[in-house]
Amino acid sequence: MQKTKTAMKTMGPAKVEVPSPKDFLKKHSKEKTLPPIKKFDRNVPKKPAVPLRTDHPVMGIQSEKNFINTNAADVIMGVAKKPKPIYVDKRTGDKHDLEPSGLVPKYINKKDYGVTPEYICKRNEEIKKAQEEYDHYIQENLKKAAMKRVSDEEREAILQGLKKNWEEVHKEFQSLSVFIDSIPKKIRKQRLEEEMKQLEHYIGVIEKHKIIYIANK
16 A cells, blocks of 8 residues: 555656566576675785774873963954845845845946947947948949939929829729629729729838839830
């Protein structure tokens, strides 16, 4: 019963692997084997002899040191220990260590507090250099491809024109009949929906990209 209870102490019965049929119990397999015979060596140093019954330890040794005066002098001349800083967070007087609590402003007193780490500065320089190289690469490709950049005024004018066209198409869409019961009405509704969807796509693309290039023909 004790073995069964011990096995059931964990979550469910203990999982024991089923022994393989090849690992059967052989004859004399559980007999204890004797350690190998060691050759006796006479040159091994012997252990110290057991003291005799008549031998007595040395007794009566006294020290002339005055431990009372020495301890008193150490206490007087020693530096007093500072009490460990604590804080109390409840009225019942529960005490906790002050230093690991985060209430001590030890980080803002560091010399490098608020200074950007060196690895971040290095990373920003690498990002800036990579952006400059990319811009230079784009400019070179634009020169080779003879592309023209759309100015901010032209981009704003195109955007306003697309929005105005969308409003006109939307107004026309709103003026459709409530009942679409004929093929021409369905075709007109489908055409207006496609135009509005295309205009919304163009407006989204122009608003998303601040810089636009156009190939010169």
